[in-house]
Amino acid sequence: MRVRRSGEHARVGFVELFFDLVFVFAITQVSHLLLAHLTPLGALEAAILLAAVWWVWIDTSWITNWLDPERGPVRLMLFGLMAAGLIMSTSLPEAFGDKGLVFACAFAAIQTGRSLFTLWAVRSSPVQKANFQRISAWALMGAVFWIGGGLAEGQARLAIWLIALALEFTAPAVAFFVPGLGRSNTTDWDVEGAHLAERVGLFVIICLGESIIITGATFAELAWTTPVVTAFASALVATIAMWWLFFSEAHEAASETFAHAADPGAIARRAYTYCPIIVVAGIVVTAVGDELALVHPLGHTAPATAAVLIGGPMLFLLGTSLSILAVWGKVAWPRVAGMAGLVVAACASPYLAPVVLTLLSTSILVLTATWESLARRKS
Missing domain, CATH: 1.20.1410 (I/LWEQ domain)
Structure with missing residues (x-):
């Protein structure tokens, strides 16, 4: 399922472009949310949601940098992420209201599901297997906070989701360190x-x-x-x-x-x-x-x-x-x-x-x- 051979450019596939269509809608939703709530609190809420949308997208782009999106299992994974991404996008306007749990569950499902799928896909590579064991651990820990925030209300939800977002952004910076599993090495990420x-x-x-x-x-x-x-x-x-x-x-x-x-x-x-x-x-x-x-x-x-x-x-x-x-x-x-x-x-x-x-x-x-x-x- 690897995308590239040594020295070969990994062409962006049509299925990746198809996947991106969900995010056209997501970005529009965030813009409308900010326009409707142009206050410091509204700006903070829009920033949290925009960062979440970006994190879902960039994490998926890292995966398709490693895995071949033209392979059947990878393509099916992307379609599943599209479905969850569309649910997440439709819930954005009410993410800090009645649809907070819907947004949180969709986000958590994308992050954990994609990580666990990739862990299975790279199981024959000891280095990448260890890498995605760490990534999956961070995704599962983040899911607890996202869903916990979805169950909370008002300022409590805002505070918990800030913690959840901090975990998402911190994980790569600390090389996905997990006690007992160590940390990843950027030289092993083999990015194209x-x-x-x-x-x-x-x-x-x-x-x-x-x-x-x-x-x-x-x-x-x-x-x-x-x-x-x-x-x-x-x-x-x-x-x-x-x-x-x-x-x-x-x-x-x-x-x-x-x-x-x-x-x-x-x-x-x-x-x-x-x-x-x-x-x-x-x-x-x-x-x-x-x-x-x-x-x-x-x-x-x-x-x-x-x-x-x-x-x-x-x-x-x-x-x-x-x-x-x-x-x-x-x-x-x-x-x-x-x-x-x-x-x-x-x-x-x-x-x-x-x-x-x-x-x-x-x-x-x-x-x-x-x-x-x-x-x-x-x-």
Whole structure:
């Protein structure tokens, strides 16, 4: 069931793309949830759910990096995860309400079921068998907290799910250490970098597509006045600029860096497991800001509106900057400068209408992408 032979690029299969369709819906659900509850508590709840959605997806992408998704048993496993993922996605709007237990059980079933399946699939490899014994132990421990949170209510659920999410994010960082079983070694993870880079790129495309869907659907329902058309154009250009910044030559070069790295698993853990969630959050928050600017382009900019109009691009630049640092160990100065520009824009936000603020944040993204592209051509 191994995906790749030594030196062979693992092509992303159609079944993996089919699996991703569930997450188009999930990302849309999270965006709508944040838009409907644009408060500090609402933002925290949306962040927890977005992180959970990302963790389900990236963990599955690691599995299809190792196992051949064209094999029957692996394909059936992915279909089962799709079914559970769809249940999880439909429960997202009420995850902190009446459907908390549904969400928790679906999430736990995905994480534990996938880990146990992979443990069976790699049973002939002593190294990978031990690796997935540890991973399964962490998944089972996390399931206790997810389901426990689903049974709780109110702030207790929030607190328990924060612990559960902390366990999910901590596990790879501590190499899935389990007393008596030891810890995994990233050099044994044998990751195929080009495949994982392509998978993460596809998830970013999903998020950018969701942003376009929200912007287009909102714009279609509004009167096409000059401020509305301006906000729409700004949102579209911002999405293009984010695509430009993410899918630059650096993204393509990352797979080459993986191919020649002494420990590709360690780089993949940093650059493709942790950093992209910040990028994804930036795209989702930017989409929410674009919708607010479309609906209310003129007048006073509320603090919540300013937070998403500036915070979305800020998170995106931060996430991509950390990814570059994780892969090459260098600082992306144009992106750092872009974040500094957004800080200045945030200071001016109380005096700017939403349409002006969105134009300003979009301009900063475009200038950042242009500066970086010109600098790369000169080097």
